[in-house]
Amino acid sequence: MHNLFPLFIAMITAIVLLEMLATKLRVAYPILLVLAGLIVSFIPTLPVVTIDPDVIFLIFLPPLLCEAAWSISYKEMKKWWRIIGSFAFLVVFFTALSVAVVANHYIPGFTLAMGFLLGGIVSPPDAVSTGAIMKFVKVPKSTSAILEGESLLNDASSLIIVRFALIAVGMGQFVWQEAAVSFIWMLIGGVGIGVLLGWFFIQAHKRLPTDAPSDIALTLIEPYFMYWIAEQFHSSGVLAVVAGSLLMSNQRLKFLNSTSRVRGLSVWESFVFILNGIVFFIIGLDLPEIVAGLRANGTSLREAIGYGLLVTAVLILARVISAYAAMIATLIFRPSVAPRARSSKQRFFMPLLLGWTGMRGVVSLAAALSIPLVMNGTVIPQRHLILFITFVVILSTLLVQGLTLPYLIKRTKLFDIVLAEAPEEVAKQQMKQGLKQHVYQFLKDKYEKEEHNREAMERILRHWEEKVNAADDSWMNERTKVIFIELLDVQREYLEKLNCESEIDEDLIRSQLYQIDLEEERLRMI
Template sequence: MHSLLPFFLAMIAAIVLLQMWATKLKIAYPILLVVAGLLISFIPGLPRIHIDPDMIFFLFLPPLLFEAAWSISFKEMKKWWRIIGSFAFLVVLFTALSVAIVTNYFIPGFGLALGFLLGGIVSPPDAVSTGAITKFVKIPRSTSTILEGESLLNDASSLIIFRFALVTVSTGQFIWQEATLSFLWMVIGGIGIGLILAWIFVQAHKRLPTDAPSDIALTLIEPYFMYWAAEQLHSSGVLAVVSGGLYMSNRRLFFLNSSSRIKGYSVWESFVFILNGIVFLIIGLDLPEIVEGLHAKGIPLSTAIGYGVLVTAVLIIARIISSYAALVATLIFRRSVVPHASSLKRRLQMPLLLGWTGMRGVVSLAAALSIPVTLDDGTHFPYRNLILFITFVVILLTLVVQGLTLPYIIKRSGLFDAFKESGHAEAKQQLKRDLRQHIYQFLKTKYDNSPHDHAGMQKMLQHWEEKSKAADDDWMKGKTKEIFLEMLESQRAYLAELNKNPAIDEELIRTQLYQLDLEEERVKML
């Protein structure tokens, strides 16, 4: 343990340095991490890290999914639920089926069950990779919501396919009746367990005398408990974490105080960043063992690379085909939600670009590493090392090839110039004006008489009426401070009510709420 500790610390330091380097180069940090993982594997003398396949899901997936559920706007997801649902479920199934058919045909001895297993592993695009890549280019809010929502839900659908395929490979049989009932329980049970536990956690936060450290500590264990409880009841732990995370995210304003929200955001951002980095580096460290396994099975490295390139091509083609199918279906059934384009050519380019965003990442790595080494009868799991190697090649190629070219394609094509969401800046300014008016009316209505002879209250009214800033904060004491905090709470209630309007961008609401939290923390320290 003492010999591994410096190595783990060096891994974290390398992740931080690579992230800073990636920011300077203006490329996504997962690209550098996965390349670094590949290069690290060639360094002689490094310790071998053996991870229990049964623990990989439990260690990494719950917090990653939970944080993603807290980050996405559920209101925006509902707005685009048709295309998100089709990409998260139908496209994943179509992609897994395509991989299964192609690998069954081209890889000797690779049956359909193993093909579906591999398809379930590599079918879900990675939200972290896509988000890290698109942050260097401006894309419409609707497009980013679709990509985020898809990546959140397709993890669940792909892992359900993965689980059924794993059972089929292990037992050698697939019973439709049992599979259907099991699927329904995994979906309904997973969602139900997640919502029930999320409600219990919300009540715990509200009723217990928690502070920021205890609130953050609870949020760190909650996704693990949701996942574990659902898995113990043989339902989907992934769906439990996703549904529970979405439930709690929409109610964070009511059970977490401003200090917990601000500090928790920083803690979770760092925690998830380290988890992502570790997973990307782990596969590089495990690569020599995977290659040795390929040689032991008599599979040439060049042949395995060829299989990886083939599967990558199938994934890209299947996603592009699915994108155009979604466009056609939308034009036929929901023409009103198709974004306006300046020309037919630009409209036809949109699915091509959406299809090019399918970078794979952490979930695929976790799923591949979770494959057991042996079957129940003690025999080696068939083609395990080949599946791991193909997964690594897919992630490497999609991150490097698609990840490096996507920002260039977006900028070069100018595609999103025609899809700019008009009025975003105006909406932001209008929201601030409405808030100032709400504040002033709140103070005039509730404190119209007595506070006017109070020096602090006069300054507060002057601050919000004329947007002037006092030279010092001596006036912010006693009753004035109490009124100011009450005023901030009134603004939160106003914003929460305003967010019910589908036309209001929730990103603006969340930004303003974060600023209110910062203001409350500043006032509390006076």
């Protein structure tokens, strides 16, 4: 442990520096982290890094999923739930099936069950890589919502495929009836346990005398509870974390105060950034061990690289085909919800770019590492080959798709803001104007006849009308502070209602809510 501690500190330092470099170069930071880990792994004096898959699943996956669920637009998920569901389940299964057929035909020693195992491992795109790339390009809200929603659910579907494929590999047969019952329980049980625990945690935050530090500490451990308890009942821990976190995210204004929300956002951003960086760095560090196991089984490095590139090509092709199939199905059966395009050229190429976003990462690595060395007394000789193919898929998709996606989006200009979406500045102005009118009317209706402390009331109205911060806050007595905080609550209620009843982007509304939280914190400091 003491030998690894300096490496751990150096790794975090490198992650921070590489993220700065990636921002300067305008590339996704996971790309540089994987390459840096790969380069560092060839330093002979470094200790060998051996990754325990349980560490990836239990330590890293729950908070990463939880943060993604808290960040996603729940309204956009409901709007695009059909295509999100198809990409998260149908497309993952189609991708795994495609990989299984190709692997069974072209890779020596791969049965169909072993091919499904490999397909389930490499089928889910990585949300972190896609999100890092999307920071540098402008895409329609519909596209980003589909990608974010898919990333929340496809991990669960792929891990379910991996679990059933492992059973088939170990037993040499596959019982469809038992698999169907187990599949249904993993879905229903995972979602049910997640919602139940999410509700329980909400009540705990409401009823316990928590403050900001304890609220934040609870939010950090809650996804681990959801994942672990669901796994104990042999359901999907991933779905439990996603379902519970979505429920808590949608109710955040009801059980977290402004201090907890403001401070918690900064804590979670830093925490998730470090977790992501460590995982992608470790992916590169683990390559020498994977190559050593590959050579021990008599597979040449050249052949293994060829198999990895073949599987990568199948993944990209399957996702592009699925994107076009989803577009055609939407235009036929639900044309009213199809994203509008400026031209037929834009409509034709949008699925191509959507299909090009399938970078692989954390979940694929953890799933590959979870394959045991021995099952039912039989050694699995293809384990190291699957690990190497997974590494090639992660590296090649990050390099090829990750580096070319921003270029394609910018050069083709196919993801210009579509006609169906209102420009962001217009929507923001509409929201602020409505908010101003709502609060001003509330003030007039409730406090217009209040004669005492008239000067303070005039100051409040003038503050709201002109948004001018007074240099002297002596007029802000306890009564006026109560009124101001009440106005902030009125604003939150208005924005919640606006979020449910309008088409305004939920990210804009959340940004305004964050500004309101900051204003409340400023008032409490006076």
